[in-house]
Amino acid sequence: MEKLSNLQLEILKLYQFKLDDNQLIDIKKILAKYFAEKATKEFDKLWEENKDIQ
Secondary structure, three states, X not given: OOOOOHHHHHHHHHHXXXXXXXXXXXXXXXXXXXXXXXXXXXXXXXXHHHOOOO
């Protein structure tokens, strides 16, 4: 069995709190925005590095 990642461990800590549905939606949006921004930055970097190759 694989060990949990540091992200998974941190998310598990949230289980100690009783959150309502709106709070869960907010957390999902925050996580989605964070990962979307990271992906966009990485794609922009790749585009800049490879735009002259075409």
